[in-house]
Amino acid sequence: LVSLGMPSRTVLTTCAYCGVGCSFKAEVQGTGPATRVVRMVPWKDGGANEGHSCVKGRFAYGYAAHADRQLEPMVRDSIDDDWQVVSWKEAIERIATGFRAIQDQHGVGAIGGISSSRCTNEEVYVVQKMVRAAFGNNNVDTCARVCHSPTGYGLNHTFGTSAGTQDFASIEQTDVMLLIGANPTDAHPVFGSRMKRRLREGAQIIVADPRRIDLVRSPHVAAAHHLPVRPGTNVAFINAMCHAIVDEGLHDVAFLRDRCEDVEIFLDFIRGAENSPEATEAETGIPAAELRAAARLYASGGNAAIYYGLGVTEHSQGSTMVMGLANLAMLTGNIGREGVGVNPLRGQNNVQGSCDMGSFPHELPGYRHVSRPEVREIYESLWKVTIQPTPGLRIPNMFDSAIGGSFLGLYVQGEDIAQSDPNTQHVEAALRAMELVVVQDLFLNETARFAHVFLPGTSFLEKDGTFTNAERRLNRVRPVMPSLVGKDEWQVVCEIATAMGYPMTYADPAAIMDEIAATTPTFAGVSFARLDAEGSMQWPVNDAAPNGTPTMHVGQFVRGLGRLTPTVYVPTTEQTTRRFPLLLTTGRILTQYNVGAQTRRTPNSMWHPEDVLEIHPADAHVRGIATGDVVEMASRVGSTSLTALVSDRMQPGVVYTTFHHPVTGANVVTTDNSDWATNCPEYKVTAVEVTVSTQA
Ligand code: SF4
Numbered sequence: 001l002v003s004l005g006m007p008s009r010t011v012l013t014t015c016a017y018c019g020v021g022c023s024f025k026a027e028v029q030g031t032g033p034a035t036r037v038v039r040m041v042p043w044k045d046g047g048a049n050e051g052h053s054c055v056k057g058r059f060a061y062g063y064a065a066h067a068d069r070q071l072e073p074m075v076r077d078s079i080d081d082d083w084q085v086v087s088w089k090e091a092i093e094r095i096a097t098g099f100r101a102i103q104d105q106h107g108v109g110a111i112g113g114i115s116s117s118r119c120t121n122e123e124v125y126v127v128q129k130m131v132r133a134a135f136g137n138n139n140v141d142t143c144a145r146v147c148h149s150p151t152g153y154g155l156n157h158t159f160g161t162s163a164g165t166q167d168f169a170s171i172e173q174t175d176v177m178l179l180i181g182a183n184p185t186d187a188h189p190v191f192g193s194r195m196k197r198r199l200r201e202g203a204q205i206i207v208a209d210p211r212r213i214d215l216v217r218s219p220h221v222a223a224a225h226h227l228p229v230r231p232g233t234n235v236a237f238i239n240a241m242c243h244a245i246v247d248e249g250l251h252d253v254a255f256l257r258d259r260c261e262d263v264e265i266f267l268d269f270i271r272g273a274e275n276s277p278e279a280t281e282a283e284t285g286i287p288a289a290e291l292r293a294a295a296r297l298y299a300s301g302g303n304a305a306i307y308y309g310l311g312v313t314e315h316s317q318g319s320t321m322v323m324g325l326a327n328l329a330m331l332t333g334n335i336g337r338e339g340v341g342v343n344p345l346r347g348q349n350n351v352q353g354s355c356d357m358g359s360f361p362h363e364l365p366g367y368r369h370v371s372r373p374e375v376r377e378i379y380e381s382l383w384k385v386t387i388q389p390t391p392g393l394r395i396p397n398m399f400d401s402a403i404g405g406s407f408l409g410l411y412v413q414g415e416d417i418a419q420s421d422p423n424t425q426h427v428e429a430a431l432r433a434m435e436l437v438v439v440q441d442l443f444l445n446e447t448a449r450f451a452h453v454f455l456p457g458t459s460f461l462e463k464d465g466t467f468t469n470a471e472r473r474l475n476r477v478r479p480v481m482p483s484l485v486g487k488d489e490w491q492v493v494c495e496i497a498t499a500m501g502y503p504m505t506y507a508d509p510a511a512i513m514d515e516i517a518a519t520t521p522t523f524a525g526v527s528f529a530r531l532d533a534e535g536s537m538q539w540p541v542n543d544a545a546p547n548g549t550p551t552m553h554v555g556q557f558v559r560g561l562g563r564l565t566p567t568v569y570v571p572t573t574e575q576t577t578r579r580f581p582l583l584l585t586t587g588r589i590l591t592q593y594n595v596g597a598q599t600r601r602t603p604n605s606m607w608h609p610e611d612v613l614e615i616h617p618a619d620a621h622v623r624g625i626a627t628g629d630v631v632e633m634a635s636r637v638g639s640t641s642l643t644a645l646v647s648d649r650m651q652p653g654v655v656y657t658t659f660h661h662p663v664t665g666a667n668v669v670t671t672d673n674s675d676w677a678t679n680c681p682e683y684k685v686t687a688v689e690v691t692v693s694t695q696a
Contacts, residue, residue, distance in 0.1 A: 007038045014467050014475040015057035016118060016460035017593050019346030020168075020190045021469025022049035022057050023536075026461070026480045035481035037061055037461065047536040048168055048469055054189035055591060056599065063601035064459035068443050071485050074454040079432070083454065088487060088495075095411070095453055096499035098436040099135070102409040110407055111436075112139025112398055115359040116414030117147075117351035119489060120465025120477055122512040124350070124357040125365065126493045126504070127413055131392075133385045134502035138370055138392030139407075142359035143415045144351050145395045146422075149678035150313040151344045152355055152367070154322025158330075159552075160559025162355060162367050165341035166305065167471045167538060167550035171198050173339025175302030178294075180208040180325070181234070181311020181684075182345045185215060186590045188309075188470075191345065195307075204301060206294045208237065209311060210585055211614075211656055212649040225294045228651045230285040231583045232685040235317045235569040236275075237284045237291070238324035242331055243275040244295035251299070252333030259562055260330050266564035270327075275569075283571075285651070299332045303339030310347065311585070314684045316572045319677035324567040335562070336553045346470035349460075353468030356523075356539070357516070361392035366520040378519050385502070395421065396672075396679045399430035408435040411496070413489070414457055416597060418446035420659070422670040422681040423637050440489065443597055455492055456485035464488070465509045466531065472538045472549070476531050572685050574673050576653070580635060580687035582619065583654050586666055592658065611658045611666065613642040615690060616650040628696030633657075635669035635688045644690075655690060659683075 007027030015022040023046030027038045040058050044051035073091035074083040086094075102110050112135065115127040124142070131140035144152070152162035159165070168191055171177070177195065184192030195215065199205055206225040207216050216226045229237045245251050246267060256263045273279055277288035277295075284291075298304045306329060312321050325342050326335075334340035346352050358365035364387075368375040376387045393401060395417070401407035403426075410431075421427045431437055431450035439448045440455040448454055462483045466474045487495075490509060497504040506512050510528040517523045525541035525548075538548040552558065576583060593599045613631060625631060629644045633655070642657060650656060659666040673682035 011478050011480040012043060012476070013460070013478045013480065014349070015053070016349050016467075017056045017060070017598075018188050018349060019351060019470035020048055020188050021349065021467055021473060021475050022046055022053050022190055023475060024053065024057060028480050032482060033484055036065070037480065045535060047473055047475070048471065049190050052190045052193060056593060060593075060599050060602040061461065062603065063442070063598040064461045066601040068601060069484065070442070070444055070454060070456045072456060076452060079450050079452065088492075091453055091455060092492070092495050092499050095436070095438050095496055098452070099409045100500060102435055106406065106408055108136040109139060109392070111135055111409030112137065112141070112393055112407065113411040114395060114413065114415050114417065115140065115142045115354055117143050117348035117354040118414045119350065119354070120463055120509065121350065121353040121357050121468060121474070121516070122465040122509040123413070123463075123489045123493070124354045124359050125512055125516055126490045128358045128365070129383065130493050130497040130504065132379070132387055133383045134497035134500045134504070136385075136388070138361045138388050138390070139398065140359055140392060141361055141395045141398070142354040143348070143420065144355050144359075145679065146420060146681050146683075147310055147347050148313055148344055148351055148355070149680045150318030150322050150675050152360070153319040153677045154326060155342065156367060158323050158326035158563050158565060159557050161552065163352060163472050163552070164343040164470055165335060165552045166338070166343050167473070168194060170338045170341065170551065171195065171305065173303055174198060174305040175203055175339070176297055176304040177203060177205045178208070178298055178304065178306045179205060179215060180306070180308045182307060182309025183209070183211075183213045183587055184307070184345060185213070187347070187588045188345050189590060204297060206298060210651055210654045211587070225290065225297065227286045227290060227294060230283070231585045231654060232315065232572040232574065233280075233284040233569075234312060234315060234321045235324055235567055236280040237286060238321060238328060239270060239275040239567060239569060240277040240280040240284065240286075240291055241295045241298065242270045242324070242328055244277050244292045245299045245331055246270055247276070248292070248296065250296065251331045255330065255333035259336070259557070260564050261561040262564045266327065266566055269566035298328070304332065304334045305340050306342045307345055308343070309345045311587075311684055313675070313680055314682060316574075316673050316675060316682045317570060318675040318680050320567045323565045326562070327564055327567060330562045330564060336551070336555065338551055341551070344470065349469070350467040352470060352472060353466070353474075356468060361394055365516060366522045382515070382519060394679050396674060399427060402430040402433045405433070408433075410434055410436070411438045411440070412447055413440045416441070416445040416447050418450065419667065422667050422683060423672050424667045425638060426672060440492065443601075445597055458483050458485060458489055462488075466513065468539070473536045474526060474531060474539065475536045476528070572673065572682060574671060574682060574685045574687055576687045580689050581653070582688050582690060584633070584635070584669065584686040584688045585654060585656050585684045586659050587656065589658050611642055612645045613690065614645050614647045614650050614656040616652045616654070617646050617648060618652050619655070620644065620646040623690060623692065625690065625692055626696055629692050630694040631690050632693045633669060633688050633690050635671065635686050637671055638668040640666070640668045641693055655688065
């Protein structure tokens, strides 16, 4: 796994996988395009990892030099044609001419762009600027749409800002963890290890998850409460937790009085009999006595911290559930100091940053709505353009509009929407309907099958910039080698904007960050010079917090008073039937990552070369399924084949798979259901049936 040899130099940089954001010293040999990484050594002074790492960050970097890398721009007139290699100049002119022609014929709103949470803050910032200034619309979205957009909505609504409240180190002060819809030992391994260490020291944990994840099974956390909440019923569950706390008089009356608003409205709502543990027991599958015991522990066990993942957000009530978690924290005063809080475990390396950088159709950088004239004025005077005051299209709206014939040009940066977005058939139909699809990526991914222009992208080993991790920490990403494709991605975006008639240039990524700092109060004190001198910084960094902000909402919430919100439970429309009697939920494994574009091109692929379907022994028995059988999994929208793994980690009635491999393609079966507020897909609830195709 490790290239052998003596390094000639080291470069301090940041892992490009998950939202923990581990710092590494890349030990390298050679110079220029011949540079080779000898090994990645986790940095002992890394703010997020303190010398620790997982297998992905340490070993799974070989994809950067994989033979599949496309190093030259390519074009074709039709997706049925062969690719033709062209110069950068020709490719960029083709894009500019094509996008302008679409706008001339169909209006300025007929094109848009999708930025990537795998790219740097600086790369994402220039994409949203290109869309707003050169395209002239707000049709920019990010792959956070399909993961943590409900976090943005829910935490902004309740606390006033769209980010986790604590730093990772805060867990050292935590007595009780509520872990819901996340599997940190696989998806955020370095933080998962930190959780285990704290549990060994005596902290307690409540795990709310339909699957018996490792943190439930580990011997040292045998006392954990495992609450296998039925997929789709999270909001009923969290309301029952709040109900039990109020019912037993365990809420923090002083905190509610001094720090929150809409208190009586919320208390009246949550006291409703329909929210009691007893009333919700049949819906959630959690016995009332167990739920009450967990609620008592959370409310009175000392400092209680909530950690959550996509099992919270990827639901039709994802935003409601995030607000429910905020309700629970405020109700018990577990917010605004170390050891507590509401903490989304962000998935991709820079999903926090891609949201921070204004890559949403309704928000400019720093989560400021495009309808606010005083915010638009900042950018209009600097960029010398007029910014549209109304939100643009979200990713699902882009697909629907493409099929409807009104959205015909798309630039996609480092995001494989044809594999990662739900209802693959619908996504493919939308891409086929477009006149010009531009994909910028390392590899000819699934989306590139529908592209007319392919622009080669750069790996993290070639990037210069910053990533922002799940604790709002900006880490430097430094190039260990020059771009293998002859240009940096931010330069390419600037050249597209310029070719479309809007001149856009920067001296380097540091200059982009200077513009971000000058226009976004949250980042006012950030610069590459400071990051290089101080290692990392947690936003907000400004006059009020010159050294950054490890813990947010101390003394008062960003929005002033915390907003308690009646979180009415609305069952998902995706219910089981006689034809589809099982519920599918999805997740990650340690050695692969998301759609696997990177990890499948490293030796990791030898360890888990395919997605498998986990099924409870009782469900397997009645269907005649044994481990190793090839099974057909069908939903209302499609079907796919997987290898079965009979496992008592599952609950009866619930099956589970990962989504790392395009061949199995879990999203062939996921539906168009989405969060009511953000359109985040409901990946975590799909009614399916599973039948044997081939016996092992
Ligand atoms: Fe990279 Fe996440 Fe592993 Fe750290 S925990 S090395 S950031 S994948």
